[in-house]
Amino acid sequence: xxxxLHIARRELKIGFRNPWAYSFLALFCTFxxxxxxxxxxxxxxxxxxxxxxxxxxxxxxxPLMTLFLGSFSLTSEREDGSWQLxxxxxxxxxxxxxxxxxxxxAVLLTIVAFxxxxxxxxxGLLGMAFAADTYFLFLAFSAGLVLLFLTxxxxxxxxxxxxxxxxxxxxxxxxxxxxxxPTFLIAGLGLLPYLWIKPALIVLTMLNPAELxxxxxxxxxxxxxxxxxxxxxxVEWISRPGGSLLFLGVCAAWVLLSILAVYWIWExxxxxx
Amino acid sequence: MVAMSLVILAACGQKKYEPVAINxxxxxxxxCNMQVKDDAFATQLTTKDGKNYKFDDIGCMNEWxxxxxxxxxxxxYVRDYNDKSWVEFSKASYVYDAxxxxxxxxxxxxxxxxxxxxxxxxxxxxGTVLTAGELxxxxxxxxxxxxxxxxxxxxxHMEEHSSEEGTHSEEKDM
Amino acid sequence: xxxxxxxxxxxxTKVRAVLLAGLFIICLFFCxxxxxxxxxxxxxxxxxxxxxxxxxxxxxxxITLAPGAYSGPVRLDKRVTINGNGEAIxxxxxxxxxxxxxxxxxxxxxxxxxxxxxxxxEAAAVRVEADRxxxxxxxxxxxxxxxxxxxxxxxxISDNTISWFIPTGEAPGTRGTGIDLYNSHGAVIRGNDIxxxxxxxxxxxxxxxxxxxxxxxxxxxxxxCMYINGSKVTNNTGEYNITGAMVxxxxxxxxxxxxxxxxxxxxxxxxxxLYDVRNSAIINNRVEGNRVGIYMQQSSDxxxxxxxxxxxxxxxxxxxxxGNRFERNGFVANVIEAQAxxxxxNEMNGNYWDAFGGLDLTGDGVSDLKYAINPFYQQLVxxxxxxxxxxxxxxxxxxxxxxxxxxxxxxxxxxPLMQLEAGTVSPDQAAGGQGTVMVAGWLLLFxxxxxxxxxxxxRL
Numbered sequence: 001x002x003x004x005l006h007i008a009r010r011e012l013k014i015g016f017r018n019p020w021a022y023s024f025l026a027l028f029c030t031f032x033x034x035x036x037x038x039x040x041x042x043x044x045x046x047x048x049x050x051x052x053x054x055x056x057x058x059x060x061x062x063p064l065m066t067l068f069l070g071s072f073s074l075t076s077e078r079e080d081g082s083w084q085l086x087x088x089x090x091x092x093x094x095x096x097x098x099x100x101x102x103x104x105x106a107v108l109l110t111i112v113a114f115x116x117x118x119x120x121x122x123x124g125l126l127g128m129a130f131a132a133d134t135y136f137l138f139l140a141f142s143a144g145l146v147l148l149f150l151t152x153x154x155x156x157x158x159x160x161x162x163x164x165x166x167x168x169x170x171x172x173x174x175x176x177x178x179x180x181x182p183t184f185l186i187a188g189l190g191l192l193p194y195l196w197i198k199p200a201l202i203v204l205t206m207l208n209p210a211e212l213x214x215x216x217x218x219x220x221x222x223x224x225x226x227x228x229x230x231x232x233x234x235v236e237w238i239s240r241p242g243g244s245l246l247f248l249g250v251c252a253a254w255v256l257l258s259i260l261a262v263y264w265i266w267e268x269x270x271x272x273x
Numbered sequence: 274m275v276a277m278s279l280v281i282l283a284a285c286g287q288k289k290y291e292p293v294a295i296n297x298x299x300x301x302x303x304x305c306n307m308q309v310k311d312d313a314f315a316t317q318l319t320t321k322d323g324k325n326y327k328f329d330d331i332g333c334m335n336e337w338x339x340x341x342x343x344x345x346x347x348x349x350y351v352r353d354y355n356d357k358s359w360v361e362f363s364k365a366s367y368v369y370d371a372x373x374x375x376x377x378x379x380x381x382x383x384x385x386x387x388x389x390x391x392x393x394x395x396x397x398x399x400g401t402v403l404t405a406g407e408l409x410x411x412x413x414x415x416x417x418x419x420x421x422x423x424x425x426x427x428x429x430h431m432e433e434h435s436s437e438e439g440t441h442s443e444e445k446d447m
Numbered sequence: 448x449x450x451x452x453x454x455x456x457x458x459x460t461k462v463r464a465v466l467l468a469g470l471f472i473i474c475l476f477f478c479x480x481x482x483x484x485x486x487x488x489x490x491x492x493x494x495x496x497x498x499x500x501x502x503x504x505x506x507x508x509x510i511t512l513a514p515g516a517y518s519g520p521v522r523l524d525k526r527v528t529i530n531g532n533g534e535a536i537x538x539x540x541x542x543x544x545x546x547x548x549x550x551x552x553x554x555x556x557x558x559x560x561x562x563x564x565x566x567x568x569e570a571a572a573v574r575v576e577a578d579r580x581x582x583x584x585x586x587x588x589x590x591x592x593x594x595x596x597x598x599x600x601x602x603x604i605s606d607n608t609i610s611w612f613i614p615t616g617e618a619p620g621t622r623g624t625g626i627d628l629y630n631s632h633g634a635v636i637r638g639n640d641i642x643x644x645x646x647x648x649x650x651x652x653x654x655x656x657x658x659x660x661x662x663x664x665x666x667x668x669x670x671x672c673m674y675i676n677g678s679k680v681t682n683n684t685g686e687y688n689i690t691g692a693m694v695x696x697x698x699x700x701x702x703x704x705x706x707x708x709x710x711x712x713x714x715x716x717x718x719x720x721l722y723d724v725r726n727s728a729i730i731n732n733r734v735e736g737n738r739v740g741i742y743m744q745q746s747s748d749x750x751x752x753x754x755x756x757x758x759x760x761x762x763x764x765x766x767x768x769x770g771n772r773f774e775r776n777g778f779v780a781n782v783i784e785a786q787a788x789x790x791x792x793n794e795m796n797g798n799y800w801d802a803f804g805g806l807d808l809t810g811d812g813v814s815d816l817k818y819a820i821n822p823f824y825q826q827l828v829x830x831x832x833x834x835x836x837x838x839x840x841x842x843x844x845x846x847x848x849x850x851x852x853x854x855x856x857x858x859x860x861x862x863p864l865m866q867l868e869a870g871t872v873s874p875d876q877a878a879g880g881q882g883t884v885m886v887a888g889w890l891l892l893f894x895x896x897x898x899x900x901x902x903x904x905x906r907l
Binding site: 012013015016017039042046047048049050052055056059060106110111113114116117118119120121122123124125130131132135136139178179180181182183185186194197198201205211214215218222223225226227228229230231232235 | 711712713714715716736738758760761779780781782801802827828831832833834835836837838839840841842843844845846882883884885887888889890891892893894895896898899902903904
């Protein structure tokens with residue numbers, strides 16, 4: 001436990017001395033404030049064009065930011081030789097991975113908190129109508145997105161030999177999960193018989209953190225009916241308070257499995273190296 | 274060739290198109306958008322690739338068949354007027370009368386056998402018994418206008434005419 | 448006051464008064480000025496049957512009911528006026544399919560009476576089978592239907608409150624319709640407040656009906672009309688229904704000045720649905736916060752003008768709608784503004800689309816770029832409804848933008864407005880919780896800045 005904290009603390013320090021973190025912070029703030037100003041006359045409440053475009057913006061920006069910062073942090077351990085140094089200490093690989101995850105998560109969540117803090121403050125000063133539940137939902141949505149994509153980032157970082165490889169894979173994963181997702185799915189699922197499409201779609205959606213979190217927020221914003229008759233039972237389920245728990249469970253499972261995968265990769269590397 | 278047709282036959286033999294229960298929360302008529310009530314007027318069909326369509330009136334199902342054809346239909350079901358059990362469209366008997374109220378006012382109701390249909394006609398003292406085959410040549414007129422001839426009825430008929438023409442032209446487009 | 452009404456010189460009605468006090472029943476005949484009947488029941492005597500009172504009245508009588516409870520069912524087969532002054536209640540608790548009040552005589556007036564009807568299914572509180580009947584100021588609680596009109600022309604149904612209820616100690620029954628007209632022409636339905644029933648106002652085969660200023664909430668369909676040529680649906684408000692106004696199979700109808708909001712819970716919710724509607728005018732309506740604002744299918748030659756489409760998931764949706772004029776409507780803050788498939792030859796002109804980045808080089812307030820409605824998503828989900836999961840996914844927007852096949856045939860606004868016409872949108876009310884958001888914002892900002900300074904800047 002002390003090891004985890006130690007590594008997390010180290011990660012936090014490195015993270016906040018990383019200029020990349022601040023450039024993303026600036027980017028996130030600029031875009032979210034810009035969006036807020038465009039819609040200064042519209043209430044931010046429920047599922048509307050305002051919340052819809054905020055949702056899209058966050059889906060573009062946060063996963064990319066998380067993938068970059070997360071994967072670079074791991075590759076730099078290798079590139080700087082600090083992992084080789086750490087390996088000589090009696091620190092377990094799991095402690096290392098968990099410490100990395102916790103530290104990076106804290107850095108990213110601080111960036112998100114800063115952005116939302118600014119957003120909340122500004123909307124208050126401008127006298128905008130920003131419903132509290134919508135605000136907190138978006139905060140939770142962004143945090144969820146960061147935590148889920150961070151596990152992906154760690155996997156990418158573990159598999160990449162250097163920073164450039166990590167960058168390439170990160171962009172590819174981001175494009176696949178956020179931009180290309182419907183295109184690939186529609187093309188792929190079109191080959192299946194009609195009755196298989198819906199189950200396949202549901203399983204695949206569970207595997208894509210961007211879609212998973214987006215749909216959760218759309219449903220919680222009250223927009224679940226727009227997903228149509230095929231999913232109304234799911235929507236009803238998620239709309240209830242128990243649905244949030246279920247969603248948290250799925251996310252936790254996601255994070256745990258991915259961290260185990262990262263652990264396995266590093267453990268293998270350690271035993272070989 | 275023979276082998277192929279055998280395969281197709283086998284495939285067809287395996288496939289069963291069971292009627293799907295009506296869910297009033299989400300089921301709407303594919304044609305007219307009205308909620309499908311879980312009542313004796315509900316009908317449904319399943320296409321060969323497994324898509325299920327529900328209708329609130331036999332007339333709406335007929336509209337769907339007119340615009341989409343019947344080749345792709347795996348099975349179509351109507352309901353018995355008395356006990357709401359699902360009956361295959363081709364095996365059911367039908368009663369038509371303009372004064373029968375159905376959700377889209379087509380005035381056609383379905384029965385599981387001819388005896389039940391005849392009993393209904395006898396009891397109500399109105400209506401004509403039709404088979405599924407005879408329904409094909411049925412004119413499917415919606416009762417938009419009751420028989421009482423007030424001063425509006427002439428105008429009403431004209432409007433009805435033009436709206437029917439509109440429907441036909443659209444069908445050609447689709 | 449009661450008597451005064453009976454004494455009104457313009458009426459040649461007889462007013463007779465029956466007074467029940469305590470355990471004694473005293474009948475007093477006010478024969479002054481040679482007319483008058485006031486019926487009065489004291490609550491302490493329990494429930495008084497209403498039918499004998501009606502039976503003893505004569506054609507043209509005004510019967511004023513004193514406060515108290517009366518029992519039904521009753522049958523009105525002569526031209527009388529019954530006024531409950533808002534304090535008389537008619538109870539129909541017996542288990543039968545009869546209506547609490549059945550009206551079979553023309554020109555009957557039923558006013559300011561409370562009616563409680565405990566039977567569900569087809570049973571109604573008031574059933575009218577006669578012409579020129581007035582139902583006004585009734586407060587109806589029904590476990591089944593509210594008001595039924597059958598072959599009853601020129602009725603006036605105004606200022607009634609109708610809601611569904613579950614009689615104590617019983618399982619909830621089947622909700623009926625609030626006001627249900629069949630083959631009843633020329634009715635005026637105005638200022639009614641209807642809630643928790645199946646359909647609010649259902650009109651079938653009833654031409655030239657006026658549906659005005661009704662309030663419709665928590666219903667399946669607020670106004671549901673089929674085959675009602677020449678009718679007007681105006682100035683109604685609807686909230687939390689599955690669909691606000693369901694207009695089907697009509698010609699020459701006016702739907703104007705209505706406000707339908709927050710119809711978004713059901714997967715098929717809409718503000719206004721138009722199916723098989725021809726030569727009609729849909730003008731000046733406000734649809735806000737619905738799943739779909741206005742859904743138009745198989746409809747042609749209509750005018751849709753100056754409607755305000757606000758904050759819906761999908762603003763308008765056209766399917767096989769042709770030859771309609773769609774002009775000067777305002778679209779603000781809808782998640783998707785418009786979807787259209789199979790809809791050619793519509794004249795779209797001068798609408799305001801807030802998500803559209805228009806370009807006005809000539810400075811006439813009209814964009815020189817056209818606004819085209821991309822049908823990709825609607826086509827996709829029409830093929831397989833499962834793909835609705837992709838609604839407004841960032842990747843879906845990307846894919847739609849790439850799809851430009853056959854864009855010449857898309858529904859296109861040839862002259863979109865740059866600005867919403869002034870005065871059409873009232874500014875959004877504060878959503879509340881602004882303070883909370885601001886405080887939370889302060890707190891988050893403070894925490895993150897401290898963290899950053901402590902860990903990043905100070906380099907401890």
